Structure formats: C-alpha cells, structure tokens
Amino acid sequence: MLTVRDLVKRYDGGKVQAVAGVSFEVPESQFFTLLGPSGCGKTTTLRCLAGLERPDAGEIVLARRTLYSDREAIDVRASDRGVGLVFQSYAIWPHMNVHDNVAFPLTVGPRRRRLSKREIRERVEHVLSVVKLDELAARPATDLSGGQQQRLALGRALVMQPPLLLLDEPLSNLDARLREEMRVELKRLQRELNVTAVYVTHDQVEALAMSNTIAIMAEGRIEQIGPPREIYQRPASRFVADFVGGANIIDGVVARREPNNVLRIETPIGPLRAVSTFPYVAAARVLVVVRPEHVTLSANDLGQDGGNSWRGRVLGTGYMGDTVDHIVTVGVLTLRARTAPQASAVHGTEVTVGFAPADCVLVPGDG
C-alpha cells in the first residue's frame, strides 16, 4: 500500500541529516507507528509523506502512485496527494465553525471533481457523526474542548476518504485520562473505516497499544521494525531496549554454551545464565536485557532461579498503586525491579534479586 524507500532529508544546506535513509512498507488498512524520542526524524518523515517537506532523496509510493522519487524527478504537491493529516496542534481554523472546518477539503479541489452542495452536506454530516460532533456542527471551532478539537481535526482529515491517514502526535496535547479514551477511540475508528494509518509518537504506551507494526527511530534511522510484542520482548539494540519500557541492560561476554540453548555469560556482577537460540560464539560481547517486571525480590537468602540471583540493597522505592518500583544496587550495577505491592521490599533493606534465564534477552554488544 505505502512504500517508503531510502528516504533522506537534510537541513541547513545538508549539514544536518534529519532523515538518513528510512525504508518501510505499510500494508493496506494497517496501523503503522513511527516511535522515537524528539528530534529522531519521525515527524520529518511524516511531513515528507504529506508533501509538506521535500525529501533530498528516496522514493514514496502510495497505492502504486509515485508521490516522490528523486530518480524519476517526481514530487506531487501536498495539495494533490489526497492524504489526510492530523496535526499535533490540531490546526483547527478558528475563523470557521465546526461544519466549515470539515467541509473545507471538499470545497477546494479541482472544480471538475467537486461534489454537489447536497453531497458535501451529507458527507460532512456523516463524518461529524462518526467523530461524534454532529450536535456541535454550528459551533465556532474555538468553543470546542481539547478532545473535541482533536476529533474535529480527525474528521477533517477523514472527510476526503483518503487512502492514507497521517497522525502527528495527535494525543500529546490531551490530559492523561482523555488521552487514554482517545487512544481507544482512534484505534476503533481506524479499524472501522479500514483506513491505512501512519502514526507518529514518542509515547511507547500509545505505540504498543495501537499499532500493528512499530518502527523505532533514532537519529534519523530506523532501529527496529516489528509488531509491538516483538519490539517489547525482543529488542534488537540497546537503544530499543532502553527506549521501550526502560529495561535493565547488563554488559557481558559469552563464556560458554550449555544445553537447552542456555548461555553462560560473564558480567560485572558475576556469571549469569540466559536463554538464546542465536548462535553466539564464546567471547562475543552481548547485552543482557531484563524487563523490570521480570526481576524478583525476596527476603530469603540466595535461592535457585537457575543461578541468576544476587544479594542487593534497596536504594529507593516508588509506589505506583498497582505496582511498586524499586531501585536496587547489586555490586556495581543499579537494577530496576517492578513487583506487586505485596511482593515489594522495604527501603534500605538487603534483598535477594533474581530473574529467570528465559526472561533474559540477548542483544549483540556495542562495538
């Protein structure tokens, strides 16, 4: 459906590479998310798709129509691309009412393709009812609340029935509760209308909850592409492991292979065991990634845990309601552990820290 190949965008006369060769594909009616910290190039990529930014190289093909190609010297104007875009600031026109905001895209295209007044009214009414604003059609757009403006922006982007819907951090200006509500709503609409969506966010929770596929971006490049589960459970790099879910990352060197795909790894806190099917050789540098929720704490002495257990001290705790976060020092390392409240440890106490070899993910080490 949408194919992006080797997209490059430079700023300041080529000195800064905002997008440094990004490629991905989005199948029809899928929800695709570009996830990354601010300044990673995700918004620039999105703006290149919309035609608001002219790439320096690469190719963008939407439904077999080339929108941009440096080789073929094609650059379809933003106004002719027919994609819907929801802005971070919503960009609701304050001088129009709700109805006119949504009707605008239907009244500015080439004359021969324009709908009749009646058709426009019907389309707008339909879209407004889809985004649940039909009661407010005559209101000035500035009278709407944040969530309503958000839905209005969505309605305006959908009214053209675009083949592709682009969303630029649409939830970042909403408060926490509304954000959760809109997240569900947005996903429901996307599925019901069967529209292909590219979504940009820096919020991993949004990305994990909504997407079919996530691309993690850093410094203008894609670090990893995959379904949410894979991204979370099998991060491909230190950056991904750290950015998504804030994992514990322990540097180590493979010592030897043991039966049942178990590797013995030397780390700054001593040897540990991890399960991996990847054919690491001895002396290979690896990163051991352990999610905080997989780290267990107990008051007992060193237990079994396949040998992955150490004595440590609780440096700090943070009560989160359904869970408790702990900062625990183990030798030279500081680990994060997230437990149920009844399994939590007291600040300042000595505890036994452990995690199962099967919960360790190995990532090739840096350098």
Next chain:
Amino acid sequence: MQHVGDATPRKRGLASLRRRLFRAETPLLAGTVVLIGYLTLLPLGYLLWQAFFDDGTFTLDFFREAYAAYGLGELAWNSLVFAFGSTVLAVTVGTALAYVVVRTDVPWRTLLFVAALVPLIVPGVLYTIAWIFLASPRTGALNKLLEPLFGPGKIDVFSMWGMILVEGLHLAPLAFLLMAAAFRSMDPALEEAAVTSGARPLTAFWRVTLPLMRPALSASILILAIRAVEAFEVPALLGLPDGTWVFTSRIWRSLGEYPPAFGQAGAYALSLLTLALIGVLAHTILSRRGRSFQTVTGKGFRPRPVRLGAWRWPALAAVLAYVAVAAVLPLLVLFYVSTQPFYSSVSLEGLSQMTLESYRQLLGDEQLLGAARNSLLLGVGCATAVMLSMAVVSWLLVRTRIRGRWLVDGLAFLPIAIPGLVLGVALLIIYLRAPVPVYGTLWILFIAYFTRFMPYGIRSSSISMAQVGRELEESAHVCGASWWSTFRRVLLPLMLPGLVAGWIYIMLVSLRELSTSILLYSPGNEVLSIVIWERYENGAFPELAALGMLMVLVTGALAAAAYRLSIKRGVRGV
C-alpha cells in the same frame, strides 16, 4: 485545623510587609501620578477652554470662524480621503511585503526585511522633501527622466494623489512591521492543514491565511489611519501649494497668521483630536475582541516557509521594486542634491560637478550646530526621563493591586491619541500665559516630547517588567532590601535591555519630531528637523540634503541598535 493555625501568622507577616513597603513607595507613586495627570490632562483642559471660552464666556464663535474660513465639510473630506488613501496603500503594500518576507521562501529574506524598514528611519519632513526633488512637476528628477517619453510634468507630487503616495510609502514599513509580527505568530500548521486538504497555495492564502489575519489587519488599518490623520509634514509641504487643506495644515496656518488665531486653532485641534480619539477607541475595542482568534497559537512550532516555486524570482523582483521606489530613489536623490553646488534637477552635467562643499559648510554653521546640540540634549534627556519614570509607573501597574491603576495606565497612554500639532497648540496656549518662564526655552520642547513619548515608554517598560518574575523581587524583600534598593538593584538591571531598547526608540522619534516642535520652538532653540524645514522654505536645498543624509545615518544606527536589542528580547517594538 492545623493548616489554619499555620497560615494565619504567615498571612499577617505578608500584610505587614506590604504595609511597610507602601509607606516607602507611596510618595514616589503619588508624585508620578500627579506628574502624568498634569502632563496629559492640563493641555486637554486648556484646549477645551480655549476653544469654547472667550474672556470667560462660553462661545461657539471660534468654530464658526474656523469653518467659515474654510468649510468643515471639505476639510474633513480632504483629511479622510488623505488618511484613507495612504492607509490603504500602506496596508496593502505592507501586508504583501510581510507575507512574502516572513512566510515564503523568497531569496534574501533577512536582507529584504531590513530593506523594507529603511523609509522608517528617514524623518517625515526629509522623506517628503526627497519626493519633491523626485516628482515636482517642473524640476523633479522622475519628470525629467520621463519627459522624452510622456512630455513634461506628468507626475505631480503637489496633489492629493502625491500626498497619498508619499504618506502611504512612508507608513508602509509600519504596516509591514505590524503584519510581519502577526504572520510570525500564526501557527503555520493552519496553512499546512489547508494545503494537505487539497488547497492550492493561493486558495489557502485567501481562505485561511487572510481571514486569520483579520484582527491584525484591522488593528494595523486603525493605527495607520490615526497616524495619517495627524500627519503634518506631507499635507503641509505637498498640500499647501495646491490648496489641498487638511486639519493639520489648517492648524499650522491659523497660528502662522498675525495675530495668531488661538481660538480657531483650538477649534481645528479639537476636531482633529475627536477624529483621532474615535480611531483609538475603535482600536481598543477591536483588539479586545480580536483575542478570541489567538487560542491556537503559542504552541511550539518551527515556522516553515511556503514554497513559491516558479514565483520565487518574480516575488523577489516585486519586493526589490518596492524597495527601489520607497527607499533607494528618495535616498539617492537626497544624496545627489547634497553634492551639488546649487540646486538643479538631476542631469549628467550635475554628476560632473559633484562636491562635498555642502557638508563642509554644515560644520561651520552656528545655527545648525546649536540645533544639533538641542536635538541631542532633548533626545537624551527626554528618553532618559521617560524611561526612568515610566519604569516606576509600570511597577505600579504590573506589580501592585492598587485600585485605580487603570486610570494611571490610561492617562499615561492617552497622549498616543493626541496629534502632535494638537499638543503643540495646547502647550502654546498654556505656557504663553503661565507665570513660569518656560516658553522661549528648551523646556517647553522637553515637556512636549516627554508627554508625546510617554506612551512608548510605558509600553516598553511594562513589557519588560512583566518578563521579570515577581519572586525575584519578593526574594529581595525577604532578604531585607527596601523598596527603593530592590527597584534599583534587582528590577532595573533585569529590565535594562528592554529599557534601553525603549530609550533608543524615544531618542529616534525625538530626532524625527517636527509637528509639535514647529509650534513651540523659538529662535535659538531650534532642533534639527526645524532647521531642515527652514532651509527648505529658504530654498537652501543642497545644505538641507547634506544635513538630511547625516541625520539618516544617525537614525539608521539608532534603529539598528534598537532592532538588535528587541530581537534579543523576542519583542519587536514599533
């Protein structure tokens, strides 16, 4: 209950702190309020009295006389046509310029921004004279140039059209600044949303950008219209030879007669004041309503220019053409005239006899050196006095909750609605009769300048004051500093960049000032703009042009300094 027990002594502590502070600051503030009231209300009161009372009895004779000599209808009509025409020209040109320079990818944007502001640094009297050199029917350089094509004297600057053109071009940079600020503060996503909705750039401009600019546009139109109604130089120099009278030129004329017709001048002045007040009132009401449009701005965004594509170079050409007409031509002709031994129209022959004699003569001219000294004294003294006193007043406005603050604010801002000539008339009436020896000295000009430029001072210092966090001041109080030492050692240094920018701006407008000075100066107390005016009347064109060139250099340097400072603060003063 525990909370109440905690809070009460603290509250009491603050209250007593506040009470102690008030004892120290009250006389200072009271003094400032009395001063401002004296400066703004007294002239207006005297004006009313003078226009309606003759030897203590109420009369409408002055109005009757004033409008018998010259019909009110025609005078008002001329004033309005002139103001309307030059405003339309200035706003159209200024808005188009601002859009191209701020929102598109036209080449050399920074350079164009600066170039578009150049007419702003040329004092009005000089700008008008430069246009006389360019477009007077008999000797104007443009007419000479076009003579072989269209015959002699086709362009006549001494006409309503000429007045509108010159005033409009001179006001355009102001419209440009106002609209550039508005375009800058607009979230570009609003335009981009139109483009991704399928709108071509032109459609997006008409249906989204321009409607969004409506509040800013109507504000600019009103501000410029007020400026045009009270403009003096253009109507006096271009309208008089042609017999096209407006209120300002009429005021000046009725005081130039012997004996001066104070009553008549007062009557004209009141009419003009009424017009200006209507404009200011409309502007205040509009800008209060206009705020509803600003709800979507203010979120972080990187402005991205609109891609003009093939129109980049034509757009550049259009801007350059404007710069050529509005800035380059007038300055060039001034320079040319300044290098001639005697005034003649532009010719090849003239180029061969260029000389710096006029510049040399300036240095030996006693009257001129005196005027330069006066201008400098007035500029520095007035800018310093205004900024210091307005810093105190703005503290009162921004930081305290004293009742009646709005009155002080209104009083200090009121002079913005008083045309320079009207203030001149009022001050003349007061100080000719007052027992204090002010008339005939520089002090009367100082009082006039102080009153006129107070609004600029109050605005720039209020903005800088609002930018200094209240807690910085409070922590100084808590450390035991008195009100005065807090003001002097914490507030003033933090506000300094803003105050300096305001200072330079007042310095700049003092140097340009003509319409008040022309009524209040006396021999020996001339300022530079008066000297230019006199030299023009005496026909000493090369000297005048040389003096003008030097003045433009000085005002240009001042403007550049003010602009740099205001960029640093992220505020653009006008």
